[in-house]
Each structure stands twice: as C-alpha cells, then as structure tokens.
Amino acid sequence: MRIAVSADHAGVDLKDLIAGWLGEQGHEVLDLGTNSHDSVDYPKFGAMLAEALADGRAERGITVCGSGIGVAIAANRNPACRCAQVAEPLSATLARWHNDANAIALGARLIGPEMAIACVRSFLDTEFEGGRHQRRVDQLSHLSQETA
Amino acid sequence: MRIAVSADHAGVDLKDLIAGWLGEQGHEVLDLGTNSHDSVDYPKFGAMLAEALADGRAERGITVCGSGIGVAIAANRNPACRCAQVAEPLSATLARWHNDANAIALGARLIGPEMAIACVRSFLDTEFEGGRHQRRVDQLSHLSQETA
Numbered sequence: 190m191r192i193a194v195s196a197d198h199a200g201v202d203l204k205d206l207i208a209g210w211l212g213e214q215g216h217e218v219l220d221l222g223t224n225s226h227d228s229v230d231y232p233k234f235g236a237m238l239a240e241a242l243a244d245g246r247a248e249r250g251i252t253v254c255g256s257g258i259g260v261a262i263a264a265n266r267n268p269a270c271r272c273a274q275v276a277e278p279l280s281a282t283l284a285r286w287h288n289d290a291n292a293i294a295l296g297a298r299l300i301g302p303e304m305a306i307a308c309v310r311s312f313l314d315t316e317f318e319g320g321r322h323q324r325r326v327d328q329l330s331h332l333s334q335e336t337a
Numbered sequence: 338m339r340i341a342v343s344a345d346h347a348g349v350d351l352k353d354l355i356a357g358w359l360g361e362q363g364h365e366v367l368d369l370g371t372n373s374h375d376s377v378d379y380p381k382f383g384a385m386l387a388e389a390l391a392d393g394r395a396e397r398g399i400t401v402c403g404s405g406i407g408v409a410i411a412a413n414r415n416p417a418c419r420c421a422q423v424a425e426p427l428s429a430t431l432a433r434w435h436n437d438a439n440a441i442a443l444g445a446r447l448i449g450p451e452m453a454i455a456c457v458r459s460f461l462d463t464e465f466e467g468g469r470h471q472r473r474v475d476q477l478s479h480l481s482q483e484t485a
Contacts, residue, residue: 228469232476256431258421258438259473265413266480273406274422280447283404290406299428321376325407328380332414 190313193247195221195238196297197231197260200253203297203305207251210306216313219247235263235272235294242291243269250292251309257296264292268330276300278311285315289326338461341395343369343386344445345379345408348401351445351453355399358454364461367395383411383420383442390439391417398440399457405444412440416478424448426459433463437474 192211196204201223208218221237223229231254238250238260250270252260257274264272272292273284276299284290293312295305317326340359344352349371356366369385371377379402386398386408398418400408405422412420420440421432424447432438441460443453465474 230473230476232473232480236480256421256428256435258428258432259436259477261409261422262413262419262436262477263480265410266416266477268414271410273404274409276424276428280404280406280424280444283444283446284406287404288407288410296428296431298431325378325380328378329407329410329414332380332384332411 190249191217191219191247193219193221193238193241193250194252195234195260196223196253197229197234198223198226199255200295200297201226203295203302204253206302207305207309210309231259232263235260236267238292239264239267239270239272243267248291249313251295252292253295253297255296255298257294257299261294264294268332271326271329275308275312277304278307281308281311282315285312286318287322289317289322338397339365339367339395341367341369341386341389341398342400343382343408344371344401345377345382346371346374347403348443348445349374351443351450352401354450355453355457358457379407380411383408384415386440387412387415387418387420391415396439397461399443400440401443401445403444403446405442405447409442412442416480419474419477423456423460425452426455429456429459430463433460434466435470437465437470
C-alpha cells in the first residue's frame with residue numbers, strides 16, 4: 190500500500206519508527222516530514238497528510254503529534270480525509286469497520302512504540318464493512334459543502 | 338457554561354447521563370438530540386454540535402457515538418470546532434492546554450460512565466495555555482480556506 194506519514198517535532202521519532210516498520214512490511218512510504226526535533230506547527234503536518242490522500246499520492250495516512258489531537262483536527266478539515274485518533278487497536282479496527290478511516294492520528298506522549306505498531310496493524314489489516322456505514326461515510330464527505 | 342450535547346443512537350444513553358450531570362453542576366445544557374435508540378446517521382449530530390459552537394449558542398460541546406470517531410470527524414469539518422476524541426482525562430486536559438478544544442467526542446461502547454464524567458470534568462476545568470499554542474490554534478481555523 191502507498192502510505193503517507195507525517196508528524197510534528199513531538200511525533201517525529203515515533204513517525205520514523207512506524208515508517209521503518211511499514212517499509213519492512215513491504216509498503217511504499219511517503220514521508221512528509223518533519224524530520225528533526227526543531228519546533229514546528231502541527232496544523233501544517235496534519236493538513237499535508239490529508240492533501241496526500243486527497244490527491245491520490247497515498248491510499249492511507251498516519252500522522253503523529255504529542256497527543257494525536259492537533260494533527261487529527263487539522264487532517265479532518267479536509268473532506269477527503271477521515272482521520273481517527275487512536276490509542277489502542279480496537280479503535281483503529283472500529284475506525285476501519287464503521288468509518289472507512291483513511292488516516293489515523295497517534296499521540297507519541299501517550300502511547301509507546303509497540304502499542305503504536307499494534308494500532309497501525311489493525312488500521313491496515315481491517316476492511317470497511319460497507320452497508321449502512323457507506324451512507325454515513327458519504328455524508329462525512331459532503332458536510333463541509335452543506336455547512337459552508 | 339452553556340454546553341451543547343449531541344449523540345447518535347449508540348451514544349444517546351451516555352449523552353443523557355452527561356447532560357444530567359452537567360445540569361447538576363449548574364451548567365446550561367443545549368440538548369441537540371438524538372433522543373431515542375432509533376438508528377440515526379452520526380454525521381448530522383457531529384455537525385449540529387459544531388454549528389452550535391460556530392453560532393455562539395454554546396461555548397463548549399460534547400458529542401457521543403459508539404467509538405467517538407465518527408462524530409469527531411463530522412464536528413471537525415467545521416473550522417469553528419476543535420473536537421478531541423478522548424477516552425481518558427489526560428487527553429481531555431491536553432486538548433484544552435494545547436489545542437483550546439471547544440468540543441470532545443466520547444465512545445459509549447469504549448468507556449464507562451465514570452470515565453466519561455472524568456473526561457468531561459477535565460475538559461471543563463482546564464484552561465488553555467495560550468502562548469505558542471495560540472498561533473497553532475489560529476492555523477486550525479484557517480486550514481479549510483487555505484486548502485479549498
């Protein structure tokens with residue numbers, strides 16, 4: 190799968206660890222940065238992940254900041270992105286089953302590396318259930334226009 | 338505080354419990370529904386919460402679905418809403434400190450009532466830190482225009 194990754198300075202180490210693991214699993218990784226511990230503003234890195242999904246450069250995205258909260262809000266500003274904040278694998282599974290999530294946001298200050306990889310595994314291995322959930326997913330794509 | 342609450346059918350019982358608790362604490366509660374167990378589509382209830390924040394009917398919002406994921410994505414489509422999915426109080430605290438979150442999303446199938454109230458308490462009792470975080474919060478409000 191083509192998978193985009195991004196992070197702010199608080200998330201860069203976990204992002205790099207995930208990128209390495211994804212490569213080992215045979216995925217194609219698009220690393221959108223950041224690539225140092227210098228302080229950066231997380232909204233840009235959440236937004237860039239969503240743009241990579243919107244324009245088809247990536248099929249899935251994983252974004253990391255200290256809590257996962259800021260990058261998730263930023264990514265979900267883009268109607269092409271359905272980003273779930275997850276801290277354990279069941280949420281990642283539910284995000285795929287019911288929300289057809291194409292991105293997850295992780296908090297590097299809240300979860301450790303093995304928990305993060307377990308979340309990524311569930312996110313990548315779980316199929317969307319479709320059915321009544323498809324209608325709701327479609328609604329998520331059109332909310333911005335309706336409320337604009 | 339004026340606090341809006343909303344939920345889909347999976348979240349209605351927890352939403353009602355939270356609404357009752359908020360009333361006991363002296364808050365003014367704006368209940369946006371749903372108000373039965375009949376199946377509804379969560380995007381509408383996330384979006385209505387964000388609209389109540391956008392137009393000033395509420396200062397804070399709490400939205401509930403099965404996982405918290407769907408309503409959070411829906412709420413964050415609106416640039417006036419900064420909605421954090423939370424499953425424990427530290428995330429609610431971080432969401433206030435760093436992201437000036439004006440909404441939280443809870444998963445009624447993932448956390449119990451006392452954990453939910455603990456999250457709500459942290460969300461309501463924690464002040465935004467401002468400083469460098471203000472610039473990033475401002476960026477979250479303008480992302481939709483920039484990427485549109």
